[in-house]
Amino acid sequence: MALLEVKNLGISFGGxxxxxxxxxxxxxxxxxxxxxxxxxxxxxxxxLLTGVYQPDEGAILLDGVNLTGKKTIEIxxxxxxxxxxxxxxxxxxxxxxxxxxxxxxxxPYSTLEGILRLPRYYKVxxxxxxxxxxxxxxxxxxxxxxxxxxNLPYGQQRKLEIARAMATxxxxxxxxxxxxxxxxxxxxxxxxTIRFVRDHFxxxxxxxxxxxxxxxGICERLTVLNFGEVxxxxxxQDVLNNPEVITAYLGS
Amino acid sequence: xxxxxxxxxxxxxxxxxxxxxxxxxxVYGIAKMLNFAHGDVIMIGGYVVFVTVSGMGLNPxxxxxxxxxxxxxxxxxxxxxxxxxxxxxxxLAVLITxxxxxxxxxxxxxxxxxSDTKAFTNVVTLPNLELFDGQLVIKSVTIVTVIVNIIIMVxxxxxxxxxxxxxxxxxxxxDQGAAQLMGINVNGTIxxxxxxxxxxxxxxxxxxxxxxxxxxxxxxxxxxxxAFVAAVFGGIGSIPGAFIGGILLGVIENxxxxxxxxxLSDAIVFSILIIVLLxxxxxxLGRKIQEKV
Amino acid sequence: xxxxxGRISKTTKNDLITYAMVILAYIVMQLLVSTGHVSSLIQGLxxxxxxxxxxxxxxxxxxxxxxxxxxxxxGFMCVGAFSSxxxxxxxxxxxxxxxxxxxxxxxxxxTAALVGFLVGIPVLRLRGDYLAIVTLAFGEIIKNIINALxxxxxxxxxxxxxxxxxxxxxxxxxxxxxxxxxxxxxTPNDSNFTVGVILVLVTLFIVxxxxxxxxxxxxxxxxxxxxxxxxxxxxxxKYKLIAFTISASLAGVAGVLYAHNLSSLxxxxxxxxYNMSILILVFVVLGGIGNIRGSIIxxxxxxxxxxxxxxxxxxxxxxxxxxxxxxxxxxxxxxAIFFRKxxxxxxxxxxxxxxxx
Numbered sequence: 001m002a003l004l005e006v007k008n009l010g011i012s013f014g015g016x017x018x019x020x021x022x023x024x025x026x027x028x029x030x031x032x033x034x035x036x037x038x039x040x041x042x043x044x045x046x047x048l049l050t051g052v053y054q055p056d057e058g059a060i061l062l063d064g065v066n067l068t069g070k071k072t073i074e075i076x077x078x079x080x081x082x083x084x085x086x087x088x089x090x091x092x093x094x095x096x097x098x099x100x101x102x103x104x105x106x107x108p109y110s111t112l113e114g115i116l117r118l119p120r121y122y123k124v125x126x127x128x129x130x131x132x133x134x135x136x137x138x139x140x141x142x143x144x145x146x147x148x149x150x151n152l153p154y155g156q157q158r159k160l161e162i163a164r165a166m167a168t169x170x171x172x173x174x175x176x177x178x179x180x181x182x183x184x185x186x187x188x189x190x191x192x193t194i195r196f197v198r199d200h201f202x203x204x205x206x207x208x209x210x211x212x213x214x215x216x217g218i219c220e221r222l223t224v225l226n227f228g229e230v231x232x233x234x235x236x237q238d239v240l241n242n243p244e245v246i247t248a249y250l251g252s
Numbered sequence: 253x254x255x256x257x258x259x260x261x262x263x264x265x266x267x268x269x270x271x272x273x274x275x276x277x278x279v280y281g282i283a284k285m286l287n288f289a290h291g292d293v294i295m296i297g298g299y300v301v302f303v304t305v306s307g308m309g310l311n312p313x314x315x316x317x318x319x320x321x322x323x324x325x326x327x328x329x330x331x332x333x334x335x336x337x338x339x340x341x342x343x344l345a346v347l348i349t350x351x352x353x354x355x356x357x358x359x360x361x362x363x364x365x366x367s368d369t370k371a372f373t374n375v376v377t378l379p380n381l382e383l384f385d386g387q388l389v390i391k392s393v394t395i396v397t398v399i400v401n402i403i404i405m406v407x408x409x410x411x412x413x414x415x416x417x418x419x420x421x422x423x424x425x426x427d428q429g430a431a432q433l434m435g436i437n438v439n440g441t442i443x444x445x446x447x448x449x450x451x452x453x454x455x456x457x458x459x460x461x462x463x464x465x466x467x468x469x470x471x472x473x474x475x476x477x478x479a480f481v482a483a484v485f486g487g488i489g490s491i492p493g494a495f496i497g498g499i500l501l502g503v504i505e506n507x508x509x510x511x512x513x514x515x516l517s518d519a520i521v522f523s524i525l526i527i528v529l530l531x532x533x534x535x536x537l538g539r540k541i542q543e544k545v
Numbered sequence: 546x547x548x549x550x551g552r553i554s555k556t557t558k559n560d561l562i563t564y565a566m567v568i569l570a571y572i573v574m575q576l577l578v579s580t581g582h583v584s585s586l587i588q589g590l591x592x593x594x595x596x597x598x599x600x601x602x603x604x605x606x607x608x609x610x611x612x613x614x615x616x617x618x619x620g621f622m623c624v625g626a627f628s629s630x631x632x633x634x635x636x637x638x639x640x641x642x643x644x645x646x647x648x649x650x651x652x653x654x655x656t657a658a659l660v661g662f663l664v665g666i667p668v669l670r671l672r673g674d675y676l677a678i679v680t681l682a683f684g685e686i687i688k689n690i691i692n693a694l695x696x697x698x699x700x701x702x703x704x705x706x707x708x709x710x711x712x713x714x715x716x717x718x719x720x721x722x723x724x725x726x727x728x729x730x731x732t733p734n735d736s737n738f739t740v741g742v743i744l745v746l747v748t749l750f751i752v753x754x755x756x757x758x759x760x761x762x763x764x765x766x767x768x769x770x771x772x773x774x775x776x777x778x779x780x781x782x783k784y785k786l787i788a789f790t791i792s793a794s795l796a797g798v799a800g801v802l803y804a805h806n807l808s809s810l811x812x813x814x815x816x817x818x819y820n821m822s823i824l825i826l827v828f829v830v831l832g833g834i835g836n837i838r839g840s841i842i843x844x845x846x847x848x849x850x851x852x853x854x855x856x857x858x859x860x861x862x863x864x865x866x867x868x869x870x871x872x873x874x875x876x877x878x879x880x881a882i883f884f885r886k887x888x889x890x891x892x893x894x895x896x897x898x899x900x901x902x
Contacts, residue, residue, distance in 0.1 A: 124759070
């Protein structure tokens with residue numbers, strides 16, 4: 001059984017049918033791409049998967065667990081983490097604290113223990129710092145640990161967002177246009193990072209992207225959305241050679 | 253009969269709230285900021301009329317025009333100096349600055365005019381309307397305020413719908429960035445909004461002080477806040493909403509003063525704000541806005 | 546590059562400086578008082594210094610850490626003041642003053658926390674301007690209710706009414722504790738400078754440790770980006786409510802200190818109304834939003850200056866207003882931020898090229 005199973009997902013905003021009969025099935029460990037022209041409904045799919053919007057119909061199953069209708073926090077706890085198209089970091093906080101917020105639910109101690117600095121505070125904080133530094137190292141951000149997040153260079157901000165998402169210990173990682181605004185060198189580096197995350201953490205990744213070099217370079221399977229509907233689905237090369245897909249992108 | 257009298261007093265108070273709320277709702281609807289100082293611009297407008305009529309013996313109509321001019325300049329200056337630099341900053345920063353401006357106007361008035369209460373001369377010299385052999389009196393200032401409200405409402409609606417600047421305002425209220433890209437002068441449009449809002453504040457000031465003739469530097473503060481409540485009640489950004497919200501709020505305040513407790517009437521008015529925001533945050537006539545992720 | 550250990554000691558060092566500053570100020574002040582160098586005017590300000598410092602720290606927790614504007618903190622202060630004053634008055638002579646004040650303190654803090662929690666549930670669902678105006682509304686409602694409240698105690702228990710003292714219907718031996726708009730009179734004078742400074746230190750301890758804890762980080766993450774915080778599993782409502790309740794409770798503590806420094810307590814607009822809330826906000830903004838130490842310094846300086854420089858006192862509010870506006874524009878205007886960043890970049894770039902050459 002696939003890790004992520006989405007069946008007949010649909011949502012309307014007013015009279016606009018944003019997503020219609022959306023089906024996708026992502027196997028564990030897969031690098032899966034979701035592509036399509038602007039306004040095709042890709043980010044809406046992500047918002048549906050993470051509980052930002054509630055679907056009008058359809059079902060979302062992660063590892064066999066039904067997540068349809070659940071709230072964002074519950075979905076995060078169930079194992080879906082994401083990044084955002086327009087980077088959303090905790091800008092005024094240090095880089096390391098951004099990751100520590102991601103670790104929040106896995107390293108508990110109470111508010112009172114924190115205020116009174118009871119032994120558990122010191123123990124858990126130490127473990128959190130170690131884990132956070134470990135994650136920062138994976139993304140080559142360890143030297144920036146004390147920087148204020150919003151002062152990081154753009155490419156590093158994208159990486160920090162992925163690191164924060166990984167800190168929640170997800171089963172599935174959603175990346176919303178990770179290469180947006182990057183130059184070719186940064187994009188190349190990002191492709192290595194994404195591949196590394198998949199191999200190192202044995203992660204399943206679903207990503208939205210416009211950069212075809214990145215998509216054809218790392219995605220194993222693709223789904224193409226157009227006007228809220230699935231236009232094509234399958235192995236990357238087959239989909240990219242599909243004449244309907246080419247028309248949708250280049251216009252008829 | 254006493255109920256009718258309380259009701260009429262409520263409408264009288266409410267019509268003043270409505271007038272203030274019209275200015276609030278315009279600025280909030282278009283510039284998307286809570287101009288906390290609006291009530292204090294009203295107070296300044298009141299002082300200008302007081303000085304020109306009682307001090308210089310000017311004709312009331314002339315003094316109202318002077319007051320409108322002063323308030324317009326004041327409003328545009330405030331926008332230019334204090335608010336424009338913060339366009340695009342966090343809403344928290346804008347709000348705190350607006351509170352600072354409100355504070356500033358109050359204290360300037362305090363230094364210039366002193367803290368003593370000035371007896372304001374009613375500029376509406378028409379006779380009161382007496383019904384049922386004088387058992388029920390509708391003050392002329394109330395009638396004038398309601399009429400002025402209606403004129404302004406119709407005028408504003410026509411202005412926003414029919415004129416080029418009015419349509420620019422609608423565009424700015426929808427999306428400042430997109431409006432800019434369409435070649436609309438966003439700063440200019442917001443400045444015009446403040447000019448109109450502030451000149452309305454001058455009229456509101458005159459009618460407020462005519463109906464309740466005690467003028468102090470804090471005169472505008474509480475009615476200003478309550479008028480904002482009225483604007484939210486009616487649906488922020490909606491011109492008829494401000495009028496309906498204002499009248500309803502005035503009636504509710506006066507009836508609770510009469511039948512529940514005069515000390516708790518403010519508490520009741522503010523409870524309405526809380527209830528409206530929790531049950532129907534868009535108010536009676538407002539529109540829903542969705543957040544983009 | 547600083548090490549991780551260096552980072553931890555840096556925030557800790559910062560906190561220690563804040564504690565040391567308060568203790569040092571206390572010692573210096575006590576020395577000056579004991580050698581007779583302090584006028585009675587200033588001596589009378591010592592407890593208010595502590596009161597305003599505490600409430601400024603409390604509000605900074607809401608404005609700077611939670612990132613929401615409360616215009617109702619004077620209301621929470623009012624709740625703390627009245628609940629504790631009623632207790633102290635009722636138990637005047639019934640227990641040693643130290644114990645009585647300690648219990649009064651707990652009552653004030655818990656009552657304000659409770660009110661803060663109840664107010665917070667609806668209020669924190671709102672955002673930005675609406676949240677601010679609703680906290681203002683709640684503050685005014687609290688003040689109005691207390692102004693209309695009569696509370697008395699007799700052999701039959703506690704009586705209260707919103708009408709007048711007679712409507713309490715008490716026995717002969719009954720004592721009226723809150724007399725409507727006349728408030729509470731005869732509260733024992735249990736607070737002093739030492740108690741005040743201890744409470745400032747306790748407040749600091751709570752707030753600083755809170756900020757450096759897991760909960761504090763969750764609260765700040767909501768401030769910086771609510772949607773992202775939710776996406777990593779932060780329960781937004783819960784953490785907002787925790788921060789707001791603590792903030793209200795500490796404002797209540799300031800109220801307890803305030804009430805026990807005066808023999809008669811009334812809920813006037815100038816001490817517990819909207820104007821007071823604005824004054825507290827001025828302390829927070831001038832001290833630096835999110836800067837706890839700054840709040841203390843601003844609260845003390847802005848309470849002291851107008852008293853010392855009488856000339857200033859007429860212009861004090863005017864100056865506050867101008868400084869408030871100027872500070873906001875300087876610190877928050879996108880242009881000013883851009884300008885500061887560019888200057889900073891120039892400076893660092895200059896240093897780098899200097900190194901290379």
